Amino acid sequence: xxxxxxxxxxxxxxxxxxxxxxxxxxxxxxxxxxxxxxxxxxxxxxxxxxxxxxxxxxxxxxxxxxxxxxxxxxxxxxxxxxxxxxxxxxxxxxxxxxxxxxxxxxxxxxxxxxxxxxxxxxxxxxxxxxxxxxxxxxxxxxxxxxxxxxxxxxxxxxxxxxxxxxxxxxxxxxxxxxxxxxxxxxxxxxxxxxxxxxxxxxxxxxxxxxxxxxxxxxxxxxxxxxxxxxxxxxxxxxxxxxxxxxxxxxxxxxxxxxxxxxxxxxxxxxxxxxxxxxxxxxxxxxxxxxxxxxxxxxxxxxxxxxxxxxxxxxxxxxxxxxxxxxxxxxxxxxxxxxxxxxxxxxxxxxxxxxxxxxxxxxxxxxxxxxxxxxxxxxxxxxxxxxxxxxxxxxxxxxxxxxxxxxxxxxxxxxxxxxxxxxxxxxxxxxxxxxxxxxxxxxxxxxxxxxxxxxxxxxxxxxxxxxxxxxxxxxxxxxxxxxxxxxxxxxxxxxxxxxxxxxxxxxxxxxxxxxxxxxxxxxxxxxxxxxxxxxxxxxxxxxxxxxxxxxxxxxxxxxxxxxxxxxxxxxxxxxxxxxxxxxxxxxxxxxxxxxxxxxxxxxxxxxxxxxxxxxxxxxxxxxxxxxxxxxxxxxxxxxxxxxxxxxxxxxxxxxxxxxxxxxxxxxxxxxxxxxxxxxxxxxxxxxxxxxxxxxxxxxxxxxxxxxxxxxxxxxxxxxxxxxxxxxxxxxxxxxxxxxxxxxxxxxxxxxxxxxxxxxxxxxxxxxxxxxxxxxxxxxxxxxxxxxxxxxxxx
Numbered sequence: 001x002x003x004x005x006x007x008x009x010x011x012x013x014x015x016x017x018x019x020x021x022x023x024x025x026x027x028x029x030x031x032x033x034x035x036x037x038x039x040x041x042x043x044x045x046x047x048x049x050x051x052x053x054x055x056x057x058x059x060x061x062x063x064x065x066x067x068x069x070x071x072x073x074x075x076x077x078x079x080x081x082x083x084x085x086x087x088x089x090x091x092x093x094x095x096x097x098x099x100x101x102x103x104x105x106x107x108x109x110x111x112x113x114x115x116x117x118x119x120x121x122x123x124x125x126x127x128x129x130x131x132x133x134x135x136x137x138x139x140x141x142x143x144x145x146x147x148x149x150x151x152x153x154x155x156x157x158x159x160x161x162x163x164x165x166x167x168x169x170x171x172x173x174x175x176x177x178x179x180x181x182x183x184x185x186x187x188x189x190x191x192x193x194x195x196x197x198x199x200x201x202x203x204x205x206x207x208x209x210x211x212x213x214x215x216x217x218x219x220x221x222x223x224x225x226x227x228x229x230x231x232x233x234x235x236x237x238x239x240x241x242x243x244x245x246x247x248x249x250x251x252x253x254x255x256x257x258x259x260x261x262x263x264x265x266x267x268x269x270x271x272x273x274x275x276x277x278x279x280x281x282x283x284x285x286x287x288x289x290x291x292x293x294x295x296x297x298x299x300x301x302x303x304x305x306x307x308x309x310x311x312x313x314x315x316x317x318x319x320x321x322x323x324x325x326x327x328x329x330x331x332x333x334x335x336x337x338x339x340x341x342x343x344x345x346x347x348x349x350x351x352x353x354x355x356x357x358x359x360x361x362x363x364x365x366x367x368x369x370x371x372x373x374x375x376x377x378x379x380x381x382x383x384x385x386x387x388x389x390x391x392x393x394x395x396x397x398x399x400x401x402x403x404x405x406x407x408x409x410x411x412x413x414x415x416x417x418x419x420x421x422x423x424x425x426x427x428x429x430x431x432x433x434x435x436x437x438x439x440x441x442x443x444x445x446x447x448x449x450x451x452x453x454x455x456x457x458x459x460x461x462x463x464x465x466x467x468x469x470x471x472x473x474x475x476x477x478x479x480x481x482x483x484x485x486x487x488x489x490x491x492x493x494x495x496x497x498x499x500x501x502x503x504x505x506x507x508x509x510x511x512x513x514x515x516x517x518x519x520x521x522x523x524x525x526x527x528x529x530x531x532x533x534x535x536x537x538x539x540x541x542x543x544x545x546x547x548x549x550x551x552x553x554x555x556x557x558x559x560x561x562x563x564x565x566x567x568x569x570x571x572x573x574x575x576x577x578x579x580x581x582x583x584x585x586x587x588x589x590x591x592x593x594x595x596x597x598x599x600x601x602x603x604x605x606x607x608x609x610x611x612x613x614x615x616x617x618x619x620x621x622x623x624x625x626x627x628x629x630x631x632x633x634x635x636x637x638x639x640x641x642x643x644x645x646x647x648x649x650x651x652x653x654x655x656x657x658x659x660x661x662x663x664x665x666x667x668x669x670x671x672x673x674x675x676x677x678x679x680x681x682x683x684x685x686x687x688x689x690x691x692x693x694x695x696x697x698x699x700x701x702x703x704x705x706x707x708x709x710x711x712x713x714x715x716x717x718x719x720x721x722x723x724x725x726x727x728x729x730x731x732x733x734x735x736x737x738x739x740x741x742x743x744x745x746x747x748x749x750x751x752x753x754x755x756x757x758x759x760x761x762x763x764x765x766x767x768x769x770x771x772x773x774x775x776x777x778x779x780x781x782x783x784x785x786x787x788x789x790x791x792x793x
Contacts, residue, residue, distance in 0.1 A: 128424065130352065132420060132421070133352055135418055135420065135421055136171065136424065137167050139421050140159065140163040140202045140203065140206070141159060141160045141408070142405070142410055142412070142414075142416075143198065143201075143202040143205065143217060143415060143417075144156055144163075144196075144198035144199060144202055145159075145404065146217075146401075146414035146415050147198050147201070147217050147218070147220035147415075148395045148396070149395045149396060149398070149401055149414070150218060150220065151222065151395075154195075154198060154229065154393075154395065155196050155197075155198070155392060155393050156391060156396055157196070157315075157378040157385075157392045158193055158284065158378065158392075159196050159198045159199035159202065160379050160380045160381060160386075160391070161313060161349070161376035161377055161378045162199055162311075162348075162374075162376060163202075163380075164350065164351075165282065165311050165348060165355050165374055166199050166200075166203050168355050168359070169189065169280055169359075170203040170206070170207050171425065172356070173280075173359055174278075174280065175277065175278075175435050176432055176435070177432030177433060177436045178204075178207045178208040178238070178432050179210070179429060180436060181211070181237040183435075183436045183439075184439075184554070185274075185276065185277050185435075185439045186435075187277045187279070187280065188240050188253070188278070188279045188280070188553070189240065189279075189280045190241055190243065190249045190250070190252055190280070191231055191249060191281075191282050192246070192249025192250040192252075192253065192281055192282060192283035192284070192293075193243075193246070194231050194242075194243030194245075194249060195230065195393065196282075196284075197229070197230055198217075198227075199282075200238075201216070201217060201227050201236075204236070204238040205217060206425040207425060208425065208428050209237065210237075211226050211237040211238050212227065212236065212238065214415055214417075218415060229244075230242070230243060230244030231243050232581070233552060234580075240252075241256075241549060241552050241581060242577055242580055245573055246286040246289070246293075247283075247286075247289075247290030247291070247292040247293040247296075248292065248545050248548075248573065248574060248577055249281060249287065250281050250293050250296060251541075251542050251546055251549070251574070252549035252552070253279050253310065253549060254296040254297070254299060254300045254542075254545075254549060255296075255547060255551075255552075255553070256279045256552070257279040258303065258305065258524070258534075258546060258550060259549065259550050259553035260553070261303070261306075261529045262504065262524065262529050262530065262532075263457070263460065263554075265530035266453075266457075266530045267453050267456070267457050269446075269449075269450065272450070273442075274439075274442060274443060274446050277307070278307045278363075279305075279307060279309070280309050280311070281308070281310045281311065282310075282311045282313055283310060283312055283313065284312070284313045284315070285315070285316065285317070285318055285323050285327060286318055288312065288327070288331055291541065292541045292542050292545060292573070292574070294334075295542025295543075296542040296546055297310075297340065297369075298338050298537075298542075299537070300338075300339075300369045301335075301338040301339025301368060302339060303524070303525065303526050304367050304368050304369075304527075306365060306367055309362045309369070309372065310370070310372070311372050311374050312331065312371055312372065313348075313374060314331075314373050314374060314375045315387075317387065317392060319389055319392055320389065321389050331373065332371075341362065341365045342370070342371050342373065343358045343372045343373065344375070345358050345372060345374045347375070348374035348375050348376035349376055355372075358372045358374075359372070367526075378391055378392060379391030379392075379396075382400055382403070382407070383400075383404065383407050385400055457501075459501045459502065460501055460554050460556035460557060461555075462555065463555025463640060465556075465637070466499055466501075469637070470634050472495045472496055472498070472499045473495060473630040473633060473661065475626075476488075476625065476626030476655040476659075477655060478654070478656065479655075480655050482652040482654040482655070483626070483653070484649050484652050484653065485623055485624075485628075485648040485688070486514060486590040486591075486648040487515055488630075488648075489515060489516075489588060489590075489629055489646065489648050490516065491626075492633045493516065493518055494518055494519055496633065497518040497520060497521065497532070498520065500558055502554070502556040502557040503518070503532065503558045504524075504534060504550065504558070504559055504560075505532075505533075505547065505559050505561050506524075506533050506534035506535055506536055506560075506562070507535075507536065507561065507562040507563060508536045508540045508543050508561070508562070508563040508567070509535075509537050509538045510562065510563055510590075511535070513590065513591075514564075514588060514590045515590070516562040516588055518532055521533050523535055534561075536561065540563050540567050540570035540571040541570050541571045541573065541574055543561045543563075543571065544561060544571040544574030544575055544578065544585065545577070547559040547560070547578075547585045548577060548581065548583045548585060550585075551578075551583040551584055551585050551640075558584070558586065558637060559585050559586070560585065560586035560587070561586075564590060564591040565589035565590065565605045565608055566591070566603050566604065566605040566608065568587070568589060568605075568608060568612075568645075569608075572611075575643065575645075576615060578618070579616060579617040579642070579643055580616075582641035582642065583641075584639055584641055584643055584644075585644075586633075586636045586643070586644050587644065588648065589646060589647050590648045590649075591603065591650045592605060592622065592647035592650075592688060593689060593744060594766040594771065594775065594778065594780075595649055595650060595651045595689055595743060595774075595775070596650045597650070597769065597770050597771040597774065598769065598770065599768070600766065600767060600768030601765040601766040604766030604767075605744065606745055606763075606766065608744070609687075609742070609744045610744065610748050613748060614748070617642055617643075618642065618643050618644070618717075619635065619636070619642060619644040619645065619715055619717050619718065620645050620647070620715060620717065621664070622647040622687040622714060622715075622742075623646070623648070623664065623688065623714055624656060624659060624687070624688050624689065624714070625656050627655065627659040627660050627661055628659050628661075628663075628664050628712065628714055631661035631662070631663065631664025631665065632644070632646050632664055633646075634665070635715070647688060649689050651689065653692060654692060656691060656692060657671070657672065658671030658672050658710075658712075659671055659712060663712065663714075664718075666718060666719065667714060667715040667716065667718025667721070668712065668714065668716075668718075668719040668730055668731070669730060670710070670711055670730060671695070671711070671712050672695065672708075672709070673707075673710070674702055674707050675709055676707070678732050679734065679735065680707045680709040680737075681707045681708065681737060681793045682701065682706060682709075682735075682739065682793040683709045683710075683731065683737065683738045684697060684698055684708060684710050684711070684738075684739050684740075684741070685711045685713050685738065685752060685753070686712065686740070686742065687712070687713050687714065687742050688742070689743065690741045690742050691710075693741055693780065693782055693785060694710050694739075694741055694785060695710050696782045697782045697785035697786050697789065700782065701786060701789055706789070706793065708789075711730055711731070713752070716752075731752070736754055736757065736792070737756070737757070737789070738756075738757035739760065739789050740757070740758070740761075741760040741761070741785055742759075742760075742761050743761065743780050744761055744762060745762065745763055746759040746760075746761035746762075747763075749761065756792060757792055758788035758789075758791060760779065760784055760785060760788060761780075762778050762780070766778075
């Protein structure tokens with residue numbers, strides 16, 4: 001063994017424990033870091049031969065000495081002469097007792113623990129001198145307080161209460177490389193209670209992430225800053241997912257944990273554990289109240305996501321006041337029923353060893369996710385506002401900031417990081433580089449032994465699509481029998497599954513109706529996590545948010561999820577976050593119109609297409625036949641930073657002459673035209689199932705001597721992105737005779753048909769009857785198109 005220079009030896013660690021008579025006992029531990037000859041060889045290989053181009057930043061290699069330590073511990077059974085950190089009592093200090101409605105049944109918990117599967121070896125957590133931890137925790141608190149105060153906007157309460165668990169996670173537990181936030185095998189952290197984002201920004205700053213410098217903290221919530229009012233993955237490297245709407249983050253975390261479990265099952269070998277990381281999440285009372293959290297956590301328990309560890313910030317305060325006014329269930333019992341391992345840390349304010357022990361126990365449970373309930377005081381340290389709603393979502397105010405500084409013994413200027421805290425946290429740069437270097441060595445060896453698997457994993461990890469993947473998509477001619485686009489969608493999915501390693505997904509209990517099964521794969525389940533069909537059950541909202549987590553785990557994941565189009569109403573919050581967070585989920589939405597027939601208006605979407613056209617950064621695609629369905633999938637797969645909604649029919653539709661995969665990429669294109677000089681008498685515009693109606697109307701009008709152009713308008717968004725020359729070639733400005741037809745709301749169509757055109761659609765709810773009858777009664781017919789065309793030209 002080669003010993004490191006003295007500068008790499010750890011400090012003396014003084015940890016205070018309590019004896020039975022409540023007298024502090026000092027445990028002194030000295031850490032000695034060492035570097036083996038094998039480590040030097042690994043680093044040499046990493047620097048010379050690593051072939052995995054996952055990084056977006058080059059890792060600076062540093063000895064892996066920081067990864068190992070030998071410890072010797074000596075305990076003296078006497079009262080310590082070391083001064084203990086002082087946390088004065090103050091008005092509103094929360095008791096660690098909980099109401100009886102939330103009490104844990106010891107028998108139930110012990111029985112639950114007897115049922116879990118424990119790992120044979122659990123890594124010991126790194127520990128730091130308690131006084132330095134106190135100082136670090138207060139640094140986190142005051143960085144948050146100062147940023148919120150400077151912005152005069154934000155939520156200081158959560159960071160002040162959650163600082164201890166945040167410190168322990170980022171300083172002692174998590175595996176990451178601050179100089180390469182996108183290193184593949186990093187642990188993931190999600191702040192589901194995204195309003196408390198200054199906690200996360202403070203942690204990223206201390207850990208050495210270049211995305212959050214001191215100036216960024218000072219620009220909290222300001223125009224163009226890297227520290228927006230809620231965490232945004234597309235804005236701040238080190239933020240994994242975009243959170244803020246409560247409950248979304250924990251559901252995203254479930255998706256991240258699904259990704260890890262799936263990849264580990266697919267690619268790990270007995271001699272190569274190449275995928276091995278945890279997902280951590282902090283969620284609050286508000287997240288717990290949101291239904292999406294329960295949907296996702298139910299699935300997490302069912303799937304046995306043993307590497308998902310969630311910290312429940314149990315501070316009993318929401319915007320309206322104490323949660324006793326609206327939220328009195330036993331969260332612990334509910335999570336036990338959901339199949340989670342549950343631990344309660346009663347003192348989340350200063351109980352560092354309790355938090356450490358809980359994490360250690362959580363890591364020992366490998367067959368189920370763990371919820372660590374951490375009872376904290378919101379706004380801890382604030383003499384007059386702690387444990388109240390007033391500290392939740394507003395700056396403390398200058399007087400209360402001064403009082404809090406005095407109360408916690410913090411004499412420093414705003415945004416100050418003490419030198420010993422800064423020096424302590426600075427080790428994460430070298431440590432993170434060593435983590436990545438060691439993993440790169442492992443992957444280089446893996447790649448030599450398992451080249452095909454390595455290539456697939458690379459495709460998922462770096463987001464580079466396999467060459468020629470699009471050639472797998474089917475093409476169609478008019479002589480091929482009519483079929484519903486939902487069936488044609490399944491053909492596309494099954495054609496793409498073998499050539500896209502990252503394609504994974506499923507339906508909200510409608511797979512046999514949405515037609516979303518990949519027939520060559522089994523179901524992703526607790527004991528079969530390598531499979532790629534995901535059974536979400538009737539949990540539309542949770543499904544969409546889990547898919548967001550999958551997509552944001554690695555850029556090569558291509559998650560899809562499905563339900564009836566009308567049920568996007570259940571999942572719109574997560575779909576909006578797909579668009580905002582640049583999460584390229586494919587939403588396979590079938591039964592897209594009144595064409596579904598007898599199920600009636602509860603199941604017939606009307607306003608839905610228009611609503612998604614109004615949403616930024618999302619593609620709304622409504623294909624008309626086989627070629628356009630294949631084209632929609634091509635567009636959806638290529639758009640990894642923009643989600644796609646595919647609206648698909650229940651009824652059979654013919655394969656029309658003139659449609660093409662290439663045309664879909666343009667958004668709108670001509671499928672037939674008997675005019676010359678780009679001057680048709682009338683332009684008929686259709687989408688989805690109504691394109692056939694427009695084509696039939698054109699045939700009749702042409703027989704009457706009119707020049708008619710038929711345009712398929714699959715995607716407004718894609719058409720808007722074309723250059724002016726192309727748009728003019730399809731919809732010439734001089735031609736005002738335009739008619740659109742779509743079995744949905746006419747909202748927005750004036751933009752396409754102009755003030756002199758006609759939009760045929762449905763601006764009321766549907767009805768229960770056979771599809772053909774409804775189409776006729778609602779005027780979605782060839783005759784209606786002909787009449788409108790004769791009016792406008």
